[in-house]
Amino acid sequence: MGLISNATTVFDAGAMSAGFGGSMTFIKKLTASNASTLTFVDGASSVVLDGTYKEYLFTVNNIHPAATSYFQVNFRDGGTNYDATKTSTAFGAIHAEDNSTPSLAYVAGSDLAQGTGVNRLTTGELNSGNADDSLSGYLHLFNPSSTTFVKHFMSNVTYSNNSPASENSYIAGYCNVTAAIDGVQFSMSSGNIASGDICLYGIA
Numbered sequence: 001m002g003l004i005s006n007a008t009t010v011f012d013a014g015a016m017s018a019g020f021g022g023s024m025t026f027i028k029k030l031t032a033s034n035a036s037t038l039t040f041v042d043g044a045s046s047v048v049l050d051g052t053y054k055e056y057l058f059t060v061n062n063i064h065p066a067a068t069s070y071f072q073v074n075f076r077d078g079g080t081n082y083d084a085t086k087t088s089t090a091f092g093a094i095h096a097e098d099n100s101t102p103s104l105a106y107v108a109g110s111d112l113a114q115g116t117g118v119n120r121l122t123t124g125e126l127n128s129g130n131a132d133d134s135l136s137g138y139l140h141l142f143n144p145s146s147t148t149f150v151k152h153f154m155s156n157v158t159y160s161n162n163s164p165a166s167e168n169s170y171i172a173g174y175c176n177v178t179a180a181i182d183g184v185q186f187s188m189s190s191g192n193i194a195s196g197d198i199c200l201y202g203i204a
Helices: none
Strands: 003-005 008-012 024-035 037-041 055-065 071-076 086-096 103-106 135-142 151-160 165-175 183-188 193-203
Touching (some): 055 071
Antiparallel strands (some): 071 183
């Protein structure tokens, strides 16, 4: 059975008709094994992070820290350092395993105001002490090759925090630079990424 809207076929036999929606293309997967960073650089190791796509998606799968710490990201704007100027906002939702302290709040410690340092993608710390604790989620980066507009990013990750509790963090902002963003680097605020992987996709 097809899906028809205003006399136009949108889906038919499970496939989207031409002209509707885009495609998602797998680019690169990086797997951590006690790694200090997971870094995607345009033109290196088959990574595409340029004007080929207007949107890039990083999927984060079962990141486990070597030390109790925050998961974080930074961006490169054409140089060799990951220090692009960023302004961001952050809030998190928490519910503890013992059913205590549920909350939804803005978290100033995970935002930046024209900062060049790393931007936290978590509003709380991941717990390294439990072998089954991990983080999963995604980060979107929009039009990184633009030399006119700021480069927007937003992320949503869920993880077991140090309470222990389920925590969901929402981070969004922009790289306030005119240069293109050509590199994205993920790390922990303390210690290495013990395990997990990050995949990069381009969205047409």
